[in-house]
Amino acid sequence: MTEAMDVDGAGGEENFRSCLSSLMDTGTVESHRYYLARKTLLEMLRDRGFAVPNCEIEVSLGEFRTKHGDNPDVDGLRISSLHKDDPSIKALVLFCEPGIVKVNVVRGIAARISQEGLDRLILVVQSKITSQASKAVELFPFKVEIFQITDLLVNVTKHELKPKHQVLTNAEKEKLLKQYSIEEKQLPRMLLKDAIARYYGLEKGQVVKVTYGGELTQLHVTYRCVW
Known part of the structure; x- marks a missing residue:
């Protein structure tokens, strides 16, 4: 009985080590x-x-x-x-x-x-x-x-705490400005060096729709213009 238990224990440990090694990254x-x-x-x-x-x-x-x-x-x-x-x-x-x-x-x-x-x-x-x-x-x-x-x-856009970003087309941008009777300089700004602006390869003057939302917060949308 004792010997059998020792064999089973050794086998279990070996299987555990094998399983653990399979989860390890052995590459460079x-x-x-x-x-x-x-x-x-x-x-x-x-x-x-x-x-x-x-x-x-x-x-x-x-x-x-x-x-x-x-x-x-x-x-x-x-x-x-x-x-x-x-x-x-x-x-x-x-x-x-x-x-x-x-x-x-x-x-x-x-x-x-x-x-x-x-x-x-x-x-x-x-x-x-x-x-x-x-x-x-x-x-x-x-x-x-x-x-x-x-x-x-x-990928910075996949971070769970990052809001959703959507780049507006020129037509969508003009519609937004007309809807609120504003100029692009009146929108909140996003710097060219911002990680999101760099990810999407944005140019100065482009507008991004930013949607915030989660389990603890209500849906909130804002717009940012790249500067």
């Missing part, structure tokens, strides 16, 4: 960071109206590592997408190598994508970008957005 932190950041970027492009298949967003960490390995090549992480309403609008996402982004890196990127016909480029950096490199970015003939990879590990 680097691959996990790339996976989370890329997923957020795919969701970001989708929310901006670009054509992003759900199957790409729903890729698991294991599937990502199977494809890209534990030390992904940043060139293999690039994302290219066309806008659903206007396929002539093209966005490209590029990951920079770890380390300081210097002007020669930016020039190399410019040379590689010169024939892409882009409307927007998103650069993901993992360290600081030098002043010379920043000036070189400003010379691109289209808008360039720069995100730190650490800012993309979590």
Whole structure:
């Protein structure tokens, strides 16, 4: 009886350890960071109206590592997408190598994508970008957005405490201003550097509908104009 109980106890402990080890992430932190950041970027492009298949967003960490390995090549992480309403609008996402982004890196990127016909480029950096490199970015003939990879590990719009944001079309904005007989400068403001404004890639003058609501609060709607 005692021996049988010892065997069962040992077997139970072994099963417990096996179960516990299956829950542990045995891959690299680097691959996990790339996976989370890329997923957020795919969701970001989708929310901006670009054509992003759900199957790409729903890729698991294991599937990502199977494809890209534990030390992904940043060139293999690039994302290219066309806008659903206007396929002539093209966005490209590029990951920079770890380390300081210097002007020669930016020039190399410019040379590689010169024939892409882009409307927007998103650069993901993992360290600081030098002043010379920043000036070189400003010379691109289209808008360039720069995100730190650490800012993309979590999708800011999915935080449970964040209200719902909806970007108004120009027609919806004009209807709102006419309805309340106001000018856009009279609306509450949202800064261009705000996390939500950056997520949606908003421009100055665009208006966002913000809906607050929850179990403890009543539904409340306000509007913010980007400045």
